[in-house]
Amino acid sequence: MSTPILFVIVGKNEPLFEAEIDTTSGAAGGNDLSTRQNYFVLHSSLDLVEKSSWTTNNMYLRVVDKVNHQQVSTFLTAGNVKFMLLHGGKGEEVVKNFFNEVYGYYVKLSMNPFYKYDTPISSKSFDTRVRAAARAYLS
Amino acid sequence: MSRAAQSNSTNILDRPLGRSGGRGGSSSDGNYVSLSAFAYIYSELVQYHQGRAASISELERRLESAGYGVGLKVLELVAYRSKETKRETRIMNMLQLVSSSVWKALFGKAADSLERSIDHADEFMIIDYEPITSTFVSVPQDLGQLSADAYISGIIAGVLDGAGFSARVTAHSVELEDGEYSKSNTTGMPPRKDKAVFLVKFSPEVLSRDAALER
Numbered sequence: 058m059s060t061p062i063l064f065v066i067v068g069k070n071e072p073l074f075e076a077e078i079d080t081t082s083g084a085a086g087g088n089d090l091s092t093r094q095n096y097f098v099l100h101s102s103l104d105l106v107e108k109s110s111w112t113t114n115n116m117y118l119r120v121v122d123k124v125n126h127q128q129v130s131t132f133l134t135a136g137n138v139k140f141m142l143l144h145g146g147k148g149e150e151v152v153k154n155f156f157n158e159v160y161g162y163y164v165k166l167s168m169n170p171f172y173k174y175d176t177p178i179s180s181k182s183f184d185t186r187v188r189a190a191a192r193a194y195l196s
Numbered sequence: 197m198s199r200a201a202q203s204n205s206t207n208i209l210d211r212p213l214g215r216s217g218g219r220g221g222s223s224s225d226g227n228y229v230s231l232s233a234f235a236y237i238y239s240e241l242v243q244y245h246q247g248r249a250a251s252i253s254e255l256e257r258r259l260e261s262a263g264y265g266v267g268l269k270v271l272e273l274v275a276y277r278s279k280e281t282k283r284e285t286r287i288m289n290m291l292q293l294v295s296s297s298v299w300k301a302l303f304g305k306a307a308d309s310l311e312r313s314i315d316h317a318d319e320f321m322i323i324d325y326e327p328i329t330s331t332f333v334s335v336p337q338d339l340g341q342l343s344a345d346a347y348i349s350g351i352i353a354g355v356l357d358g359a360g361f362s363a364r365v366t367a368h369s370v371e372l373e374d375g376e377y378s379k380s381n382t383t384g385m386p387p388r389k390d391k392a393v394f395l396v397k398f399s400p401e402v403l404s405r406d407a408a409l410e411r
Contacts, residue, residue: 111409116281135275135283136268136358157281164276165209167269174268174358182207 062195063095063143064187066163067103068175073138076184078191098122099143102129106139116160117153132156134163136174147195155194162186213276228304235332242333242344252342260350260365267354274301284359287398287406294355295322302351303328308391318403322352322394330369330392343367345392352394363398 066074077092102122109118110133122129130152132140140156140163166172166183178184241262249255274297275283284290295307303324313319330344345367353365369390 111285111405114282114285116283133283134272136272137283137360160276161213162209164272165211165213167272168213169208170265174265180209182209186209 061091061095062145062191063092063099064159064191065096065099065141065143066178067139067141069137070175071177073176074178074183074187076187076191078188078195095127095143098124098127099129099141102131102141103139106131106133106141110137117156119149130156132160134160138163138175144195151194155190158190158194159187162190213273231328234328238329238347239333241347252339255339255342256346259344259346260353263347263350263352264354264357267351267356268358269354270298270301270351271355271358274298277301286409287361287402290356290359290361291320291322291396294352298351298355299324313395316397318398318400320396320398322396323391324348324394325372325391326388327392331388343369343392345369345394348392349394352396356396356398361398361402363396363402365397366395368393368395 061077061079064074064076064078065072075096077095105121106118109121116133116135118131118133120128121131127143127145130142130144132142132153134140140159142152142155144152162183166178166180167174172178172180242259245255245258245262249258274293278297284293291310295310299305299307307322308325309323311321311323313321327345327348329347333344335342335344349365349367353363356363356365370393371390372388
């Protein structure tokens with residue numbers, strides 16, 4: 058896939074983690090315009106996520122928004138932290154597995170007594186692992 | 197891209213979270229902690245805050261905020277360990293989750309009962325006959341109002357807030373009535389004369405949202 062994949066973790070007020078994953082080259086690159094547009098698309102679908110977060114019990118919310126040829130899939134944790142993935146049409150199972158793996162890392166990260174809930178995630182090892190999972194599941 | 201400085205201990209992101217979460221006899225010691233260790237640490241925590249708080253209510257507030265952070269993390273942990281990818285969106289289900297799963301994860305047993313207040317529609321009570329935070333604490337006369345269980349009410353508030361049900365939780369000691377008895381008596385301690393009641397008062401928007409979901 059030539060379209061980069063954008064993965065964002067959103068808390069109550071602000072994004073906690075962002076990773077742009079380019080599966081072809083493996084490095085975070087891309088021109089600025091498409092990056093900004095991607096962020097815009099992802100954040101604009103937050104309203105839809107909020108709305109559906111109270112109508113369903115599921116953590117995995119599938120595709121909440123479709124823009125052009127890109128889709129936004131979302132996963133909600135028990136603490137209402139949103140994992141959002143902007144991608145160009147990956148399969149449901151694949152995305153679900155990726156979310157589950159990142160969810161495991163997120164819970165383990167929150168076990169750190171120095172990590173305050175709903176604050177930006179700055180751990181390098183978390184970043185490495187998320188990227189590795191993305192490359193494993195989404196390419 | 198390999199970094200030279202590799203620490204000896206495993207990274208927190210690599211350690212297992214103890215999914216068995218019970219007395220399955222797993223060799224990982226992440227599931228059980230000694231009660232005396234907890235009692236010692238907790239007494240130090242209370243003394244630390246006591247030295248810095250000017251009044252009873254401030255001390256209770258400090259204990260509550262200490263428990264709040266724990267509550268937020270316990271919520272995520274309990275949800276992850278239960279393996280079903282489901283969140284709670286209704287008040288009653290959320291309270292059931294708190295009084296059973298969260299209590300089991302923290303104290304090894306479910307809460308003794310969950311009640312709804314008759315006078316106020318937004319108040320619920322979780323009752324525990326033997327809360328570990330106050331079992332080993334004796335409150336002197338000049339701090340008569342203090343409940344050391346403020347820590348647990350902070351935990352409950354953290355769990356509910358994290359899930360989106362903002363609530364005010366307070367801890368009260370209520371005398372045991374005749375006929376009520378505490379079944380689980382800590383060995384070597386005299387039987388308690390009171391039980392801990394955690395009063396959970398939800399904010400109005402939580403109730404209106406719950407009512408809207410009812411339809």
